[in-house]
Each structure stands twice: as structure tokens, then as C-alpha cells.
Amino acid sequence: MKPDLRLWPTAASVWCSCAVVASALLSPVVALLAASLTSLAVAVGWRYRRGRIAPAVLLPLVALVLATGVAGLRVWAVSPDLLPEPGSAVTIEAVVDSDPRLVEGAGSSIVRGPPRTVTGITVHRITWEGGALSARLPASLWAPADAVGLLPGTSVTGYATVLPRKPGGDGTLSLSMRRVPTVLGEAPVWQRVAGNLRAGLRDATAGLPADGAALLPGLVLGDTSTLPDALADDMRTAGLAHLTAVSGANVSIVLGAALGLAALGRVRGRGRAVVAGVALIGFLILVRPSPSVVRATAMGSVVVLSLLTGGQRRGPPALAAASIVLLLVDPWLAVSAGFALSVAATAGLLIVAPQLRDGIAARAPWLPRSLAEALSITVSAQLVTAPVLVLIGASVGLGAVPANLLAELAVAPATLLGVAATLASAVSPALAHAVAVPAVLCAQWVAWVAHGVAATAPLLIPWPTGARGAALALMLLASGALTVKYRGPVRRAVSRVPRPVSAAVVAGVVVCGVALPRAGSEHWPPTGWVAVMCDVGQGDAIVLRIDADSAVVVDAGPEPARVDRCLSDLGISRVSALLLTHFHADHVEGVPGVLRGRAVGTVLVSPLAEPLDQAERVRAWCADAGVPVEVVSAGDSRQVGPVGWSVLWPTRIIRGEGSDSNNASLTALVVVEGVRLLLGGDLEPASQAAVMAVNGALTVDVVKVPHHGSLRQNPRFGPWSGARAALVSVGVDNGYGHPAPETLQSYESRGVGVWRTDHSGDIAVVATPAGVALLGRSGPGG
Template structure:
């Protein structure tokens, strides 16, 4: 907001002190509009420091102002002393007034336009200053953070300014406010797209020593880079090293050689704590997708890695968020034949969201139930459950929805696969009692390896291989160690997406041969 006001006043050739004062008033108005929550007040105080530096015409004069702002805020709210967000704001602001101007001037001397120089140096300086603290707090660093911020920069100002304008003009009537929001739409879409794609890049977050030692180590490394970067020879060496690492690491992180493996039949995508299973249909580019994981980015990235352009059918085993949350990402820029749901249509809000997403992609919403068979050239799917879907009641802990999962038995060139959704003990007992054929070469473990899986059910399936779609460090403690240990002792090969990344079933095994499971690696990082 301050930048928009400054830009307008610069066009009018206003005095810098007047421009800074009017911008400060705009910041105060934004605080009132957004409500003075701690994060908003903190950001406004830091913005005031930058505006003061502009008004005084000397960036280094902002350091005492920054120190004064920090002291005033700590006196007003002592809890900020141990607030990570406060520390990050202070470091980022210090970088903006001390590091970014020098970098921007250096780029401008080399012929870079001012706006481009500022757009490049601001996120780079802020990242460099905050990286040691982030590493110490989270035991991780993000190589893609600077790139993500650079890509997001063009959309931040339009989204923010137009959003504020929509709120300001709303008392005049809905049409002008809606017009502002409509114009802001592409910018907001771009921000969401950058966040989705950046979060889905394998290796976007790398492990680093945590705590004070990790922060100090990265801080010393950053200082060393700044010091040696002042020498032209060292800059050339550092640039060569960075390019070499990028050429080696980026391709292997994003698209490792040999992926997808030839003749893959089934792929369990690593989407974190959720399910997304891709089945080849035998028609080039066409697949069946069973569930879409919890978020747009991971499932979209997995389908991209497999070269999927068209989805014959999306089957949503049930309507919990970890199975339907990524539906929009799966359908993004892909033709889709339809979206199928089972007999349990709860929770209602999830069904409405699924229906809206399917409609936006031009895909019909269809129903599946036990007894249905679906066929493609190299894939046959039999819907074998739920046999007796339980009635959903308000306040249910999710068991009824889990037990209402669609259970699919797929025949592929690489073997039979049982996709058990999130069925728990009652639904498993129903399947056993029905006498339906549960035998399969590969079992997609029910409910991410939950302990609510019966030994009788596992014995009836008698899988040669087990795939567990599960998120690293999940709070549910999935999968259950006892069940996994028992399966391994029984001779089943167990693969988990939290440790192996995407997992593919490939080949055409002869009788008695081992199934071939290929892991892509680079699993999603453990959440912090």
C-alpha cells in the first residue's frame, strides 16, 4: 500500500518527506482496515522504519529508528521477545534498509532498470537475512524461497492494493467493489499457483542442523558469502559453484533420470498424509486417478512427472479432506472424463466443493457402488465395497465416512491391486462376510496403515507387496509398527511414500516371480 501511494506521489513530483508522510497515513489506514492484530502492527512498525529512511534520504539513519521501534513494541508487548515472527520482521527490515539499497544501486549501475533491480534485491536481501533464523527454528533451508518470492513479487502489489480498494469502495455499492475484486483475481491466482508449485518441488526444503548451532553455522556461511562476494574473482568462483550445483541437483530433484519407469502400471503418489493412486489404462496419456491427496500441489506435480495429460476417471474413495483436497490440482489443465463418488455423500460441504470443482473442469459427477465394473484396454476395476455403508450422523468421529470408502480391485498387466480406501474394522468385516474375492498381489494399506486393520482381512488379501500412502511425521502415528512388522515377517514387500516418495508397480511378472516396485525417492519433507 505504501509503495502504491509513493509511486502515485512520485508521478506527481511530490516532496519525498510529504510522500513518506502520506504513505505512513495509508499504512495506518491499512492497520485499521485489517484490524490491529500483532502481525499487522508489527509489519506496520517495520514499514514505518523504511518510510522514515525514505523521508530522511539516508538508509543508515533508519537503524536507530529500527532499534527504537523494536524497543517500543517490546515495551508494549513483552511476549514479542520470544516471537519468531517478530524476529523475522526485524531482520527482514534491517536487510531492506542496509543491504537491498546497495545491491539495487549496483544493478542499476550495470544498466538494470530501477524497478527490476528493486524487485530482485528486496526478496533476496530479506531471504539472506532471515535464513539463519529460519534454519535454527525449523532445522531446514529452502533453496527455492528466493525464486518463489521473485515470481510472487509482481502479483503482491496488485492483489493487495485492489483488495484494499474493494473494501474502501464497498460502501458505495457492490458493483465497484466486485469490479476491484475481479481485476485482482489474476494476481491472487498467480500467488496461489506459485505457492502450490513451489511447495510441490521435490527438495524445495532441505534438512539443516537446528537450534543455535544451525543458526550460527548458516549465519557464518552467509557472512562468508557476503565477504568473499565483494571480490570479482570470488564472485566468479561462487557463481560457477552455484551453477554447477544447480545443473547437477535441480534436474535430479525435480525429474530424476529414469522416472517414470517404463511399463508402469500403478503409481502411489507421495502427497503427504493422504492418498493419490494413478492407474495406467493402456491408452497413452490417459489414466484413472483414485483420490487426490490433501493439497493441489503434490498431486499436480506427481501427474506432471508421469506425463499425464488426460484423466479418464477420478474416483474419490470418500470425502475426507486428505483424499479430495487436491482435486483442483489434479484437474488443472487436464481433460477429465468424470469424477466418481461412493454411496456415502458426507460431509456435505466436501461434496459441494467436489461438485463445484468437477463442474468447473467440465466433468460430470457420477456415482459408483459395489458390483460395478469399469474397463479400459489394460485396466479392469471391480468395485467391491462398501457392502453395507453406515448411515452418517452429525458428530461422527469419521469412522462412518471411512467405512463408506469405495473399495476397488484393479487388474493390471503388473498384477492385481486392492485399493482399500480408509475402511476400518466394521467395513473389513463386511467384506469378509460377503465372500467377495479379496486376493491381490498388491494391497494399498487401508487408512494409511492405521491399527484399525484386522489380521483376518490382511490374511484374506494375502498380498505379495504392500504400499502405504502416508505423510512423514504425521500426528496419527501412521502406519502401525505392529501391522507393518507382521506383513514383513509374512514375506510381503512393504513400501511407504513417506520414506520412498512416489512408488510404481511395473512390468509383467510371470507366475512365481517377484513383483517389481520402483521408488522415485525425494519424499516430501516432514512438516514442521
């Protein structure tokens, strides 16, 4: 039976219009005008050439205009022009949306800030000097640790400071409070009951295997508050991170169990719908109805609905309808990778999985149907989500499919037993503990799978990321689909090829897919390397070589897996010192990847511990690893083997001239085997001028262009360094416009060779008898 895809063009039209508005490519008014004119032009043209306009054409055009208008109103309501500027003092009245998450402080008293919590809230009224606004504004709230007891649904008020927004974000505010917000109204009874049940599950797992006990609340309730960083990293590497968030799979498992019990109880007709509805509402309350959970509930409900009412025929229209509703309610979902992954995975389950299952059953009738079903679901989900994962920079792992197949053996029983233990905690803690024992053992199995697959990280395919990688993945998927659809002609064409030629082609594919990537890694790093700028995407991570297995690392990039991969490829197992120029996420979120499996001597940080939440995360990671944290500033000089460095900046903290954290970046003059490098983090014009003023003349071989080559540069900084080569660490197709063409021109116009990680991958600085050379791992540079 062919899937019913008639509503999909309308859903695609709504998605595109919301994406244009939410990403601020066009203002809401201009976007609405463009959508109206486009729809009118298409309608007139269609009418002129073919007469009557078919509903299949008219509906997407109408949806395009209406969705643009609705999305425009939603985006306009949270326009920065209507809200207070970052740094403004405000008074808010809000409702807590999610459980506060505690961010522990650690380290010495000199660098440690107090523990903080972060939670999602909906602001109903916000007032500030010169303005006030009453609306439903989503926001994230940072507050003292004592706020950890606030339950979702609690009404609060208090004084806060507006934090800077993330570029290209979803329109949410970020607020920081110095004091615990004042409670205006308690959480509803059902939220208090849910809070007690969630705490009951955590209590029920006490004394059970550590990884399983920490993972079970995540598998069942999406509660990752007790999940160790090492396990979280392994779950991501193994392609299992989706299991630690409430997803459509959780909803499908719970609804399936409820409908199964209804069938055993001989409930028929509308009674089954009532049972499913009650189970769905109860589970939604238990896991907290946050936007991501509501999205997961919609996707899971679509899957169950399709199974109950018509499989491939009813499922795709339901998926399209659910997507349209969710996009109109929250237009920012159109630019959310999580939403794209949810829709893609659900589409794979509805359309691709049945085809795979039937194909497997036809060609391997000896295989149990349940195993064929599990294999088809896992493979289809991995295939259809691969382009999205590649687009956002994730690695394509050979271990993801077997990891998910192995984990699936335990996910359903862990979820159902976990829900049972949660409910039992309201009756008897002893009963809850007894039910939790097998649930934790199932979760422990998932943890073992994650650890085992993560240990095979070298099997990650070096697939290109960003738009190029996504386009290649789509081409391969399309080629595979066409081959399957026209398998008869393809089989006849292949049968005419001599077998020796076929064998040679297969061998060539194997060599290109397996041997060549490994051969490339064997030739990396190049002989004589003294420094490597790691390709960590939109962030910084630089490795300074001490000897064959030890190094000094400057910054850690935005993701643990990427810096871990870079260090592993270089053979680094010991890090004498890790310098973190400042605490922005694109420089420090990869710290767990540096700490993982390596002996780290000390971590040196900027004297400005801002943003506070990021600084606290770094200190917590270091405390867990037993690594001391030390604040350094201008005048600090050290020598570790052939690596020596002197900190040139900061001598003071510059406030109010751009980003305070960027301007407080540790700036170091590094000398390795006679090669001189200037590393300045994300210095902005004010701090670049200050560095030049306090340090006099300087000449280096290589300069790292500050702030990823952004437009915010002091035009004298590059010439002052005297460098003949410049490094830019930047992500492919990043949304910041980095590096700015004007910045590149300022270096290239003076004959300086510019090397970029988005073009060349990892970049090595090599000391040769003839001087300093640069070598890109995946392509040429300047």
C-alpha cells in the same frame, strides 16, 4: 548500523514456551513446572559461576515462566475435557467474527447437499446435556446458505452439533447448524458501513476483465469469495498466494500512502502519528479485524515504525515486542506456519533487505535505487521464508522471485486504487467504477504473472520437504551468511584455486542443480509401470495406467499442486475416471489438480457425502469443469482398457464405530495387466472386518495399507489380502504418528515388503516377466 537484537532471546523464550503448551507436548501444569525448574537451574548455575545475573539472561528466564503460565491458562480454557464431545447437541450464544463464505453445492440430486456457509465466530456461552460453559471460545460455524448475509459483530444463537476436532489444531471448535442462527443483536454501525463498502468494490468491478475483477478484492480487502479455483491454484504455484490475504505489505502500503499525504499537507510531529493511526484503524475496520489481519497489522506497523524511527536499530526490538504480545494473546500462533512466515518475512525486510540493498548499490551503481530496493525486499523475503515453506511441504520454485518482482509493479497501485474505489462507492457507483478500472488492470497484470509463472511448473526444484528440507535450507542460508561476513578470507582462499578447477566446480554445481533433477525425471516412470502411488504428503493419490497419456486415478491427495505434478511427470493428460474413496480433505482437496488441463471422464464417489463441506467442494469443482459425479457402492464393476476394477465396499453405512467417512471408503479390487491390487481408502477396523465378511477369500499382489498405516487396523486384514507387498501413503514427519510401528510390524513379520512414500517418494508398481516389482523414485522401500 548493527540491528538491536537484545529482545530476541526473550521473544524466542516466549515462542518456545507457547509452542510446547499449544502443541500439547506437555500439559500446562507440567510445562509450567518444567519451565520454572529450568529457569531456576540456569539462574543458580549462572549465579554460582559468574556472580551477578545479567539482565540479558534473567529476562528470557522470567519470560519463559510467565509465558508458560499465560499460555497454559489460555489452552486450559479450551481443553477438550471442558468442552462437549464431538456429535453432542449444543445451544450456543456467539458473535460472528468474519464474513460467511458460501460453499456452493453441485452435481446430481442424489449426491448434492444444500449450499452451506462457513464463518468464524466467538462463542460466549455454550450449553449441552450435562454441562455449560461461559467463555470466549473461537469456533468455525457451518450453517445454511441463507446465513451468508450475517455481518461480523452480529450476535446470534441457535442449536448446533459439535464436529470432530482436527488433531493438532489450534483449539477452535467446529459447529454445524441445520437452520440459520437467530439474530440476538445487529452488527455495530461500523461493521455495517464496512460491509456496504466491501460490496461496493465488488459491484464497481462488474463488467471488467474477469481475473482482475475477481482478484482485486483479494489484493485490497482479503476477500477471495469470487476468486476462481484455477487462478487461486496458479497464485499458489507462482508463490503469489500471500497477495490474496491481507498482509503486512497491505498495511505498509496504506500507512505509507497516508504518511505521504500527511507530508504533502505539511503535517509534522504527532500529527503524522495521528494520521497514521486513523488510517490504520480505518483500514483494519474495512478488511475486518480477524486474528490474521490483526497479525498482519502488527507486522506492517513494525515495518513502518522502523522506517520512521531508526531503521535497523528500532525495527528488530519492535518486531520482538509485537511477537511477544501476539503470542501471549494467542498461544496457538506459536505452532502456526502463517505466523512463522509473517515474522520471518518481516525480519527479512528489517535486517536482510537493507544489507542486500546496500550490497547491490555498491556493486551495481548503475541500477536505479528503486529497483535495487524492490529486488532486495523480494529476495530477502524469499530467502528467510524458504525453511518454513519447505518445513510445511511447499515447493521451492525458481519462478517465485521473478514472479514477486513482476507482481510488485502492480500490487501497490492496485491496493491504493482499490481502497480509493471502495471509499468512492459510498459516494457514487459511477465514480467507483471509474477508479476501479485502472485498479482491475493492475490486478489483471498480477493474474497474468501468476498464470505465466505457473506454466513453468517443471522449473520447481525437487527439494526435500519436512524437517530434512528445512534443515538443509537453514544450512545453506547459514553458509551464505558466513561467506558474506568473512568474504575477505573466502575470496583469498578462492583466488588460490586454479581457474580450470573453479570452472569445473561451477559446471558441476550447474549440472547437479539443473541437469540431474531433469535427468531423474526423464527416467521416470519406469518401463512397464502399471500403477504409481504419488507422494502427495499426508494423503492418498494412486494412478492406474491405461496407456501412454491416460489413466484411472484413485483419490487426489490434500493439495492440487502435488497430484498435478505427479500426473504431469507420468505424462497423463486424460483421466477416464477419478475414484474418490471418501470425502476427507487429504483425499479430495487435490481434485482441482487432477482436473487442471486434463480431460476427465467421470468422478465416482462414496455414497456417504460426509464431511458435507468437503463433499460440496468436490461437486462444485466438478460442476465448474463439466465433469459428472456418480455415486457407486459394492457391486459396481468397470473396465477401461487394461484397467478393471470391482467395488467391494460399502454394502452399508457403519455408524458410531470410529470415523463414519473412513468406514464408508470405497474399496476396490483392481486388476491392471494381470497385477492385482486392493485399494481400501481409510477403512477402519469395523469396516475392514465387514469387507472380509462379505467378500470371502482374496489374494492380491499389492495392498494399500488403509488409513495411512494408522494404529486402527484389523489384524486379520493384511493376511486376508494375501499380498506380498504393501503401500503406505504418508507425509514426512506428520503429526499423526503414521504409520504406527505396530501396523508396520504386523506386515513385516509375515515377510511382506512395506513401501512408504515418506521414504521412497512416488512408488511405481511394475509388471515384469519375473512377476511384480516395486520401485521408489527417491529411495528404496521394503
